[in-house]
Amino acid sequence: MRVLLVEDDPSLQRFVAMALEDEDVRLQGCTSVDEALLSLATQAFDLVISDLMLPGRHGNELLATLSERPELRGQAMLAVFSAGLNGQVRQQLEGLGVSRFLVKPCSLADLRACVQDARTLRDTASPVAPAEDSARATASVHQTAVEEFFGGNAGLYQAFLARCRAQFPQDIARGRDAARLGQHQPLRHLAHSLKSVLQTLGYPDAAALARELEDLAQQAGERQDVDSTAAIQDRWLRLEAELSRLI
Template identity: 30%
Template structure:
């Protein structure tokens, strides 16, 4: 799911900037607040698809923001905490927090939590469900419309679909798809990814289907 509005509430400015930049590169629209009072004010005036709340904040803390939010909205809430405390976890869940993530925040773990919460809340609108692979006829379709793929493009798309949500490195793609080690310079897989994106009508970032994970590889979005 993209075109997703995220409210990020974090008083640590460098951490907030890192998370906002990372999530925007992943295609999310992020509104950032640095204290609880601003967050509640924003929630009263704007709508979001998901909220990421730091537990410890100036003014109202994350639990108070969640309590305020739950008066009018059932969007997923991810709580960030530096505390490994069962009491905190219990209180968070009782107030309507959907999940919590312990600091320090690792970007790709943060993304995994967000994607899981969005899949749970919006299960019918996931990119991988748009694509149908028929291994018997060696064909694929997008939202019911047949895709005109070369055998190499079909093989790559089928491979990514089998591992949807999993980051696949270039080295692994070369070994599994082409049967040769990656020499560090050959761009054949990147070119095949590019043509696949065009045929999926998804060749402009932020990509909906085949995501680029910087310095790691590619994944088919769930």
């Protein structure tokens, strides 16, 4: 069993690790949504257990991304930790694919039952397509980019995409700081780089957004134009959302 634990509380991390050490489980831990998305982009899991209150991005953003991009989730069962949820919130989370709720403080029995449910689901699920088929399907969506920038080599495209996905969380952190502090020059350099990367990956709309941000940051730096702050913040937030969807 391959289990991804998304939890920033060290004591709960230790509890889960100890509880599952005799359960034939390979447990991987991470502490943020960005780390979780990176893990999901590079390997498959049978069960994802996530807290909702996480540093940076809320756990709901992770669940929403997995709902929008089922290839990241794969066949994984989704479970969440919570300190208590009302019926409406539970219904919303169920709509995002959550099938188990582990109420804090979680009991050993509940945690092991959750893992057993995921194991049963894995053992009875229909076989999934090979990774090579998934890669070819993804490349076909951006066939123009594959042909134009990678000489028709879909494998090379996939390798470049994987490296970009590993880099995007760092780009997001840098961009957030630069936008928040009004550092126009670093933001312009970042937008310039992302413009080329996104165009190469076959996302022209996102690349155009990066180009707009680059131009705005350059103008603000040259003119010391404080009136452009709102426009820069708007473009950055939209670009950050695009990058988050690609992780």
